[in-house]
Amino acid sequence: MNENREHLCDVLVIGSGAAGLSLALRLAPLGKVIVLSKGPRSEGATYYAQGGIAAVFDESDSIESHVQDTQIAGAELCDESVVRFIAENAKDCVQWLIDGGVPFDREESDSDDAPRYHLTREGGHSHRRILHAADATGMAVQNALQENVHNHPNIEVLERHNALDLITHQKLGNTGQPNRVLGAYIWNRNQEVVETVRAKFVVLATGGASKVYQYTSNPDVSSGDGIAMAWRAGCRVANLEFNxxxxxxxxxxxxxxxxxxxxxxxxxxxxxxxxxxxxxxxxxxxxxxxxxxxxxxxxxxxxxxxxxxxxxxxxxxxxxxxxxxxxxxxxxxxxxxxxxxxxxxxxxxxxxHYTCGGVIVDKEGRTDLDGLYAIGEVSYTGLHGANRMASNSLLECVVYAWAAAESITQALDHVSLPESLPDWDESQVSNSDEEVVIQHNWHELRLFMWDYVGIVRTTKRLERAMRRIQLLQEEVNEYYGNFRVSNNLLELRNLLQVAELIVRCALERKESRGLHYTLDYPNQLDTLQPTILTPDQPC
CATH class of the missing domain: 3.90.700.10 (Succinate dehydrogenase/fumarate reductase flavoprotein, catalytic domain)
Structure with missing residues (x-):
């Protein structure tokens, strides 16, 4: 790293869970990969996933059945072509995990035949198709991936580093050329400085946004960072009403x-x-x-x-x-x-527990912004529809890590590393002596999101939540412009952005379907379509 704290890589992966590490491992033979981890590299939703990963391994099961079960659980709002794409590639991608050392439980057998995996069944599944490692599958997956990443010389993991914002041509004022992601500003929490990463491609693998609620099963890092950053960079989002x-x-x-x-x-x-x-x-x-x-x-x-x-x-x-x-x-x-x-x-x-919507991507994980990919819970692929079926989440991570890696592999040699990027400007800000303001706003946000935008909703509750979000955004934006960044400030800024998007999506859906249940519109509409929000302009 040179004096202005600049990192260079072929691919910057923001997030160190199953999606991010799987993609890093697939791309590492081709070039330098930097993986950002907000905390210790294991501190993400993957590590705490207990249940397992769904794939058709049993002869009595079928891909068609997996597709149908997913469609039913998703209240028919899934994109069937995407569901089929993931179900068809599930076994190969899970086998890649097995080959990488993930110790899924096996049936006890004295024969020398190929191993038979113990398959369990979870809600919404018509067959036993859940591969698992006892009741700590996520830990087993995370540990195996981490060990493989640790042993690869082309992967650098930066722990305790937050992605602060994406850098694009438009953000830099380069309006004369097509907009493209060039890298990111990152917050080095170890040294409390902002650094710059230049990269040919950037992949968001930041997980979901369940920390926006008072009660959550997710670890503290699940603060919607990738969704907020992509939105600020001009990417569309979809289906964020389905929490x-x-x-x-x-x-x-x-x-x-x-x-x-x-x-x-x-x-x-x-x-x-x-x-x-x-x-x-x-x-x-x-x-x-x-x-x-x-x-x-x-x-x-x-x-x-x-x-x-x-x-x-x-x-x-x-x-x-x-x-x-x-x-x-x-x-x-x-x-x-x-x-x-x-x-x-x-x-x-x-x-x-899980953010079913997110940043809109295609079947290769590409977002609306050239060079930017999103995989895992941060993304909206069309798999989950109005409700995610159990154990399809880790599956989506590994299938889209494979698909995105294939896409980046084909393009890597045709993209040049961006020229030097400007340093982060802290010349107009000072240190804050009022961290209590952030803590108060943080707790207020999570409490009213739980009360007003929770399991059962009404239009009046959603409108109340939106008014409070807008007031907090005004405070936080002023705070962000005047004081040096901190971990809590970055996460609160992102959570407020995602909270706004969740409420906007919820207000647009005039029906009850899947995870979105409103007393004002208790019935389902005949039309089936995702809720899509488009930014007015990148900021």
Missing amino acids: QFHPTCLFHPEARNFLLTEALRGEGAYLRRPDGSRFMPDFDKRAELAPRDVVARAIDYEMKRLGADCMYLDISHKPADFIQKHFPTIHEKLLTYGIDITSEPIPIVPAA
Whole structure:
């Protein structure tokens, strides 16, 4: 790195989860790849994913069935061509993970035949098609990818570095040539300085935006950075009204963000009221195996109807050795909170879990901005429609990492590294002595998003949320213009932008479908189309 703190690479990957690391590994043989990680490289949604990854590995299953299940779970709003594209490429991409050392559970067998993987079933799936590593699949995937990345000389991982903004021709005032991404300004949190990255291609793999809500299963890094940066750079977004609330997160005063995998219900766990009675059969014939939007609304309804703080998830009717074998991580973790899942139910509440919409991309992961790709939860591919089916998220990450890598591979030799870029200008700003302002605005945003833009919505609640977002944006924009950047300021700025986009999408959808449920429009429309927002101009 030279004096003005400039990094050079062929591909800048912003995000270090399954999508980002998979793409980095596929491209590393061709050139220099820099991967940005906001915290430690494992601190992302991938690491905490428990359930597994969906793919057709069983002879009794079929790609057609996987497509149909995804369409049904997505309330028919999925792009069928994309669903089929992902389902058809699922097995090869999962096999790539296996070849890379991911230890998916296998069936016990004495034969020397090819390994048979233990497949579980989760909500919305008509077959057992979920490959998993006990109940810590994400950790197994992340660890294997990290080890392979660590061993590759062409990949540099910059930990504790935030992407601050994308650099484009338009941002620099180069209006005489077609707009293209040239790199990014990044915030080096280790040294608290802004640095510059010049790159031929930039890939957003930043995950979702569930941190916009008060209660979330996601780690702290899920603050919608990629969506906000892409929007500011002129990219369209779609379907951000569809925020998935995971039905079952641990309700405990000492626990933060601990998710209880869908596979618990897939293996027979029941949802119960505080009096011990089951309630899911009253809401859906699929009972506990209904899609997540149905289950989350049912839990929310029962909690509000009864004035209860939580509902309960109960697998204690299964043999203790079965539970300990299939869910060792959950069993051990809950014992630390004084809960023995082999003999008692688990208190649970819904929590924001997954952003089904995002930056619009094509089947190669390309955004509206030349040279910029988006893969994983940050993107809108058309796979999830109005509700993501369990275990399709890690699958989307690895399939689109492959597709984007193929696209970049073909173009890499035809693109030159951008010429020198201007340094970040901090000459007009000062250090802030009012960090409390950011903290207050942060908490206010997350609370009213939970209350007004949560599992059940109304137009009046959405309009109230929008007014508050606009007031906070005015404060934060003034703050951003006068003070040096900080991690909390960057994330709050991005969260406010994404919150605005979520509410705008929600106000545009005049129906209830999938994860978007509004009391003002309880029925579904006959028309099926995504909600697309287009920026007025890049900023």
